[in-house]
Amino acid sequence: MTETATTEQLKSDSMKVGKELADLCREGKPIEAVDRLYSPSIVSIEAESDGTIPRRTEGIAAVRGKTEWWLKNHETHAAEVEGPWPHGDRFIVRFKFDVTPKTGPMAGQRMKLDETALYTVDKGKVVQEEFFYNMGM
Numbered sequence: 100m101t102e103t104a105t106t107e108q109l110k111s112d113s114m115k116v117g118k119e120l121a122d123l124c125r126e127g128k129p130i131e132a133v134d135r136l137y138s139p140s141i142v143s144i145e146a147e148s149d150g151t152i153p154r155r156t157e158g159i160a161a162v163r164g165k166t167e168w169w170l171k172n173h174e175t176h177a178a179e180v181e182g183p184w185p186h187g188d189r190f191i192v193r194f195k196f197d198v199t200p201k202t203g204p205m206a207g208q209r210m211k212l213d214e215t216a217l218y219t220v221d222k223g224k225v226v227q228e229e230f231f232y233n234m235g236m
Contacts, residue, residue, distance in 0.1 A: 113220040117183025117190035138224040173198040
């Protein structure tokens with residue numbers, strides 16, 4: 100396989116996974132996205148940690164648990180998903196949320212969140228996700 104063919108295949112794989120992930124998130128099915136699209140050895144990296152979830156989470160069970168925690172502890176008023184935008188074996192998706200946390204220091208305070216996630220794909224599965232946002236805004 101030529102280098103161009105390899106690059107095109109990586110882009111095709113990441114776009115396929117990215118489109119399915121974004122579609123499932125648009126449908127309000129992030130747990131299904133984790134179960135279908137993530138590698139058993141997934142690594143999830145947050146930009147910051149406020150103490151409620153670790154900055155780095157490893158393994159499918161832990162990442163599923165982190166996603167379930169987020170859903171359980173936030174009332175979502177609106178969600179917008181943009182993308183995916185592929186780049187080789189990676190893609191990005193932008194998430195905009197209007198939520199009210201149910202617990203923690205911001206409990207009961209409605210807020211808008213805007214974050215971008217960079218996903219890395221290997222063999223048709225997400226092997227790493229990295230979130231970019233600013234909690235100090």
